[in-house]
Amino acid sequence: MFGYVVRRLLAAIPIALGVSMVCFALVYLAPGDPVQTLLPPDADAETVERLKRLYGLDRPLPIQYLEWLWRVMQGDFGKSIATGRPVLDEILRSLGNTVLLATLSVLIAFSVAFILGTIAGRRTGTWLDRIVTGIAVLGVSIPNYWLGIVLVIIFSVELMVLPASGMAGDTFDPTSWEHIQHVVLPVFTLSMIPVGIIARTTRSAVAEVMNQEFVVTLRANGLPEWRVLRHALKNALPPVLAVMGLQFGTLMGGSILVETVFSWPGSGFMLSKAILNRDVPVLQGTILVLAMIFVTVNLTVDLFQSSLDPRIRRG
Amino acid sequence: MTKRFSLLGSTLVLLATFAAPSVNAQTETVLRVAMTAGDIPLTAGIPDQGFEGWRFVGYNLYDALVSWDLSRSDVIADIKPGLASSWAIDPANNRRWLFTLRRDVKFHDGSPLTAADIVWNFERFTKEGAPQFNARQFAFARAYLGNFEGIEKVDDFTVAITTKQPDSLLPYNMSFLMMVSPRRSEEVKNDADAFARNPSGTGPYRFSRMIPGERLELVRNADYWDKARIPKHDRLVLLPMPEASTRTASLLSGQVDWIEAPAPDAIPRLRSSRMQIVTNSYPHNWAYQLNFVDGPFADIRVRRAANHALNRADFNEMLGGIAMEGFANLPPSSNWFGNPVRYEFNQAKARALLREAGCMPCRVTFAISTSGSGQMQPLPMNELVKSQLEAVGFQVNLQVMDWNALLQMGREGREKHTDVHGINISRSLQDPFNGMFRFSWSQQASPRGSNWGHYSSPSMDALIDKALATFDEAQRLPLLRQVHEKMSEDAVMLWVVHDLNPRALSPRLRGFVQAQSWFQDLTPITVAPR
Numbered sequence: 001m002f003g004y005v006v007r008r009l010l011a012a013i014p015i016a017l018g019v020s021m022v023c024f025a026l027v028y029l030a031p032g033d034p035v036q037t038l039l040p041p042d043a044d045a046e047t048v049e050r051l052k053r054l055y056g057l058d059r060p061l062p063i064q065y066l067e068w069l070w071r072v073m074q075g076d077f078g079k080s081i082a083t084g085r086p087v088l089d090e091i092l093r094s095l096g097n098t099v100l101l102a103t104l105s106v107l108i109a110f111s112v113a114f115i116l117g118t119i120a121g122r123r124t125g126t127w128l129d130r131i132v133t134g135i136a137v138l139g140v141s142i143p144n145y146w147l148g149i150v151l152v153i154i155f156s157v158e159l160m161v162l163p164a165s166g167m168a169g170d171t172f173d174p175t176s177w178e179h180i181q182h183v184v185l186p187v188f189t190l191s192m193i194p195v196g197i198i199a200r201t202t203r204s205a206v207a208e209v210m211n212q213e214f215v216v217t218l219r220a221n222g223l224p225e226w227r228v229l230r231h232a233l234k235n236a237l238p239p240v241l242a243v244m245g246l247q248f249g250t251l252m253g254g255s256i257l258v259e260t261v262f263s264w265p266g267s268g269f270m271l272s273k274a275i276l277n278r279d280v281p282v283l284q285g286t287i288l289v290l291a292m293i294f295v296t297v298n299l300t301v302d303l304f305q306s307s308l309d310p311r312i313r314r315g
Numbered sequence: 316m317t318k319r320f321s322l323l324g325s326t327l328v329l330l331a332t333f334a335a336p337s338v339n340a341q342t343e344t345v346l347r348v349a350m351t352a353g354d355i356p357l358t359a360g361i362p363d364q365g366f367e368g369w370r371f372v373g374y375n376l377y378d379a380l381v382s383w384d385l386s387r388s389d390v391i392a393d394i395k396p397g398l399a400s401s402w403a404i405d406p407a408n409n410r411r412w413l414f415t416l417r418r419d420v421k422f423h424d425g426s427p428l429t430a431a432d433i434v435w436n437f438e439r440f441t442k443e444g445a446p447q448f449n450a451r452q453f454a455f456a457r458a459y460l461g462n463f464e465g466i467e468k469v470d471d472f473t474v475a476i477t478t479k480q481p482d483s484l485l486p487y488n489m490s491f492l493m494m495v496s497p498r499r500s501e502e503v504k505n506d507a508d509a510f511a512r513n514p515s516g517t518g519p520y521r522f523s524r525m526i527p528g529e530r531l532e533l534v535r536n537a538d539y540w541d542k543a544r545i546p547k548h549d550r551l552v553l554l555p556m557p558e559a560s561t562r563t564a565s566l567l568s569g570q571v572d573w574i575e576a577p578a579p580d581a582i583p584r585l586r587s588s589r590m591q592i593v594t595n596s597y598p599h600n601w602a603y604q605l606n607f608v609d610g611p612f613a614d615i616r617v618r619r620a621a622n623h624a625l626n627r628a629d630f631n632e633m634l635g636g637i638a639m640e641g642f643a644n645l646p647p648s649s650n651w652f653g654n655p656v657r658y659e660f661n662q663a664k665a666r667a668l669l670r671e672a673g674c675m676p677c678r679v680t681f682a683i684s685t686s687g688s689g690q691m692q693p694l695p696m697n698e699l700v701k702s703q704l705e706a707v708g709f710q711v712n713l714q715v716m717d718w719n720a721l722l723q724m725g726r727e728g729r730e731k732h733t734d735v736h737g738i739n740i741s742r743s744l745q746d747p748f749n750g751m752f753r754f755s756w757s758q759q760a761s762p763r764g765s766n767w768g769h770y771s772s773p774s775m776d777a778l779i780d781k782a783l784a785t786f787d788e789a790q791r792l793p794l795l796r797q798v799h800e801k802m803s804e805d806a807v808m809l810w811v812v813h814d815l816n817p818r819a820l821s822p823r824l825r826g827f828v829q830a831q832s833w834f835q836d837l838t839p840i841t842v843a844p845r
Binding site: 030031032033035036037038039043044045046047048050051054055079082083084085086089090093094149152153156157160163164165166167169170260261262263265269270273276277278 | 349353354357359363450451453454455457458461507508511526527528529530554555556557558560561564565567568569570716717718719720722723724726727761762763764
């Protein structure tokens with residue numbers, strides 16, 4: 001097991017390198033320029049060149065990339081071109097805010113979806129199954145930025161019970177009622193997609209397991225239905241966990257729209273600004289960290305799966 | 316009975332305990348502003364995030380030698396004395412400006428402002444190798460220091476600034492250069508990032524606290540040198556909120572008191588909730604700079620045809636009344652407006668001009684952006700331009716890109732983009748140089764300056780040279796009007812609209828005067844209790 005973990009971690013290194021290289025190249029392939037954001041629209045070409053020199057952006061791209069890599073290996077992510085603030089501080093702060101949203105959303109989504117999926121999976125073809133499937137399709141289909149705006153209109157503008165934007169402080173304080181209020185709408189909005197996806201996965205996994213011979217055997221042995229279900233769910237869980245891990249990874253980097261709608265200072269919001277500003281150090285640093293998180297989450301899920309189901313233990 | 320009283324007593328004590336903080340909170344009046352920027356503007360001197368940065372952070376934390384008079388809404392804002400109480404051109408040298416400083420100005424750290432501090436700040440912008448030199452400040456200042464040659468201290472309260480060429484408009488440029496405290500900067504070893512976390516200027520507000528990406532809080536500077544502009548509220552909270560619907564919802568839900576640029580379709584809803592919608596003309600231009608070398612716009616008839624093809628009232632209608640028809644480069648309230656040609660909507664005339672020019676169908680390509688500072692609603696507006704131009708015989712190809720890429724194209728100029736015949740970059744026009752000269756002076760041809768399409772006219776150049784060398788305002792005024800009239804006559808751009816700068820304010824706010832400017836004075840605003 002230890003060897004397997006080490007091998008998986010080592011395999012993450014080329015992934016991280018590849019991701020950072022592709023990201024670096026893409027920024028420079030797109031028209032536009034990192035120093036653009038620092039200059040007024042009418043700055044002359046001479047100023048642009050001088051500024052590029054001052055920021056070291058006039059050197060060949062491979063050298064810039066290698067220098068960046070060397071510094072990152074020493075733990076120095078550099079400074080944002082647009083804000084001048086250290087990239088690591090920016091990443092840690094925004095990532096912390098996004099982890100909060102993603103974790104709460106996935107936990108809520110998993111709890112709700114697993115129950116719904118189990119009910120539907122046990123009663124395939126019934127009206128209950130159709131309702132759950134309907135909810136799942138709705139969850140996946142509703143654009144979450146639209147849902148966010150609608151929720152804001154209902155709960156912030158009309159009912160005035162929840163705030164429309166921001167997070168009320170530097171870091172989340174679970175004892176603060178104000179902070180909790182700020183979290184409700186973004187978390188609910190974000191959890192809608194995973195609810196749909198996890199519910200559908202659970203439904204098909206449970207339905208499949210319930211038709212297997214061991215379930216018939218368990219029932220034939222006279223086990224009460226709740227114990228049969230416990231065995232069945234244990235067998236249905238691995239694919240659901242895999243999907244949940246992927247959903248968590250997606251929410252970590254993919255909540256740009258929801259974070260923008262709620263002015264939530266998370267990594268998605270930061271990434272979108274960095275892309276528009278061509279802020280290479282922030283882009284590079286954030287994507288590298290996100291890639292590593294994705295790899296780690298997948299590894300954790302794999303390990304969890306194999307502990308649940310020894311048949312899929314690898315290595 | 317005793318039990319009941321003790322219960323009542325403890326309830327009252329409890330109520331008093333909970334009520335106490337709210338009484339304290341009520342004593343502080345707070346103005347909360349939602350900006351369109353995606354981040355908090357830089358607090359270390361000259362801000363970033365375009366003129367919104369100057370509006371909310373620059374002019375509130377800092378002052379420049381020259382300031383803007385934002386106290387009136389009926390005329391276009393012009394400059395007034397700032398840290399310098401007066402200025403004059405050296406009678407012996409028309410390239411040397413003398414600025415006399417106020418004697419009663421103190422930085423927020425308590426240190427007094429003297430001529431040495433002004434020189435120190437200019438070295439921060441310009442002198443590579445000086446300990447306080449800062450690349451970002453250099454970049455921001457550079458646009459206003461193109462003609463700057465040097466600065467010297469004449470005495471403790473006078474500085475002399477020399478220019479490369481005679482420049483009667485230099486005081487306008489000085490209004491953009493924020494003066495920071497050298498003492499505070501030296502305390503943090505001239506580290507601009509550390510300075511930004513605890514800045515010290517001379518402005519009407521002091522820094523209180525900042526959560527990067529989330530909020531900036533400033534508090535009233537009770538010792539501000541301009542007593543008339545000491546803020547009438549205690550605290551100013553600035554929140555970046557790039558999404559228009561989020562800003563609107565935040566205002567309606569009482570989370571903020573002031574929002575910039577509400578979406579046009581949200582304005583009726585805001586009005587019905589008793590929000591104050593304020594608009595005013597200001598020096599902004601939504602237009603296309605044209606290519607004078609490659610393609611059909613080199614022919615003046617085609618440029619005039621395009622200007623006659625637009626029914627500008629339609630744009631105003633589409634934008635819910637938050638724009639003003641733009642028949643010329645400057646809005647009519649400008650002092651330098653003069654009496655320019657008016658390009659009325661006339662499709663027959665436009666068609667005739669195109670036929671005369673032999674350009675039918677007249678194929679043109681415009682580079683446009685999906686969003687950007689001052690770009691209003693670029694996609695639907697460009698679609699409308701396209702359909703109106705095509706109705707008279709143009710065939711328009713819209714090349715869509717993001718704001719950063721369009722800015723780069725704007726900077727590189729027509730030489731690198733010969734297949735593009737116009738670029739749609741909104742511009743600020745707050746002074747004669749930025750409002751007219753940079754688009755029509757051959758010296759400003761790109762990539763050196765903002766004359767993107769290389770418009771060139773010897774008579775225009777002569778007018779500009781003369782205006783720059785005329786230091787008497789009364790004598791300069793007719794020259795500036797002539798420049799504007801000639802821009803119109805030569806149809807230097809395809810003009811569409813001027814923005815009316817909408818913002819929505821809570822009914823609790825009183826005393827705001829919307830100046831005809833990119834900048835606004837927040838200090839007279841009072842905030843009524845809820």
